[in-house]
Amino acid sequence: MANHKRADIFAAAIVVAAVAVAAGGFLLHQHGAGGWPFSAGQRQLYTCSMHPYYVSDRPGECPICGMTLVPVKEESMTTAHRGHESRVAGMAAIEIDPRQQQLIGVTIVAVERRRVSRTVRAVGAVVPDERRVYSVSTKVEGWIEHLYVNATGQPVTAGQSLLAIYSPEVYAAQEEYRIADENARALASNAADGVAAGAEALRDAAARRLAYWDIAPSDIERVPTESSLRKTLTVRSPVGGYVLEKMANVGTRAEPGMPLFTVADLSRVWVEAEVYENELPYVRVGQPVEITLPYYPAEPLAGKVQFIYPVLDPMTRTAKVRIDVPNADLKLKPEMFADVALEQDLGEQLVVPEGAVLDSGREKIVFVVHGEGHFEPRVITVATKADDYYVVASGLRAGERIAASGNFLIDSESRIKGAVAAMGGAGHQH
Secondary structure, eight states, X not given: OHHHXXXXXXXXXXXXXXXXXXXXXXXXXXXXXXXXXXXXXXXXXXXXXXXXXXXXXXXXXXXXXXXXXXXXOHHXXXXXXXXXXXXXXXXXXXXXXXXXXXXXXXXXXXXXXXXXXXXXEXXXXXXXXXGGEEEEEOSSOEEXXXXXOOSTTOEEOTTOXXXXXXXXXXXXXXXXHHHHHHHHHHTTTOOSTTHHHHHHHHHHHHHHHHHHTTOXXXXXXXXXXXXXXXXXXXXXOSSSEEEEEEOOOTTOEEOTTOEXXXXXXXXXXXXXXXXXGGGGGGOOTTOEEEEEETTEEEEEEEEEEEEEEEEEETTTTEEEEEEEEEOTTOOSOTXXXXXXXXXXXXEEEEEEEGGGOEEOSXXXXXXXXXXTTEEEEEEEEEEEEETTEEEEEESOOTTOEEEEEOHHHHHHHHHHHHHHHHXXXXXXXX
């Protein structure tokens, strides 16, 4: 791989050299321990602002890019030649005059300290609050005789009748309670020790048995006064909300513990967002969250991080973050997708614009500006990306100037010059 790359660079250098020689110019390489192969005082030399390694002894146009050649001063040549001592392997410092900087769109900014924040963006799914989900079942055996609520999604209120179950066991218990109530009333005036109290205890025990089967107190109170006993048990909703599941059907045999309905209170819901593992350090419990729905983009909702799940999905390398959101108007519906933004204030940090940093895959590079047009490549270390800025961990100081745009052209020229310089070694002029 390295041999092929070296061969490509060598071939490119031959083409550039051929063009230069054909145009009457020459390429500069390092001579001996340093310095140019001749002094600018001996004769006036000209070079290209975009290709400073091309030098000619007469004015004209650059054969590589067509730019007008500019006169070279001795100190400029020495400065440009120091690009061979670049801090980045394979790259060299270059000189670009102000007019050329304007043509290629180079802008220069100062490295500064400013207050920044990091925003983690993720996609979330709306799910019911598990603490507000109820499974409705019965504690007696019987057969479903009637459904008062017969559709999934139907709203219900707390205490609303859901279904009626015929149960011989409940019928017999009602009969026992009515008899116990009649005996207690008849023996209430009995003066014998313990007779009245015993009758009342039996009545209370029969009533508790009905109550333990979740029969409403109002239904129990009517048993002694009704002319005929009810043969069915009414099952009521324990909470107000919506029917998420309906497993009950008329004629179905119901057994104790068998789920018949699932009812959920959706006045508060959860949004479970998938956050990548490298962004988890910027998420904390209690952090405010902005939630945007696809069909309500102009009306963001507010929530808070309630819980960060302790495990990662091995396929997506994400962890779920649970966000608690008020939902009184029911804009959030279970299984709906939402865009989640979690913002964390990072305080005052040393930052550079995102566009100023070139990422080679192994390292991040910026071009530091010295003087009016000397661009030096430098490797920096970044801590994180905060909105449109990179937080600098090392490699730069506040106040230094760097190129914020036009970096790709600068990078290309720097790498070409670095490659030619590396091939030149202790070479000579052509």
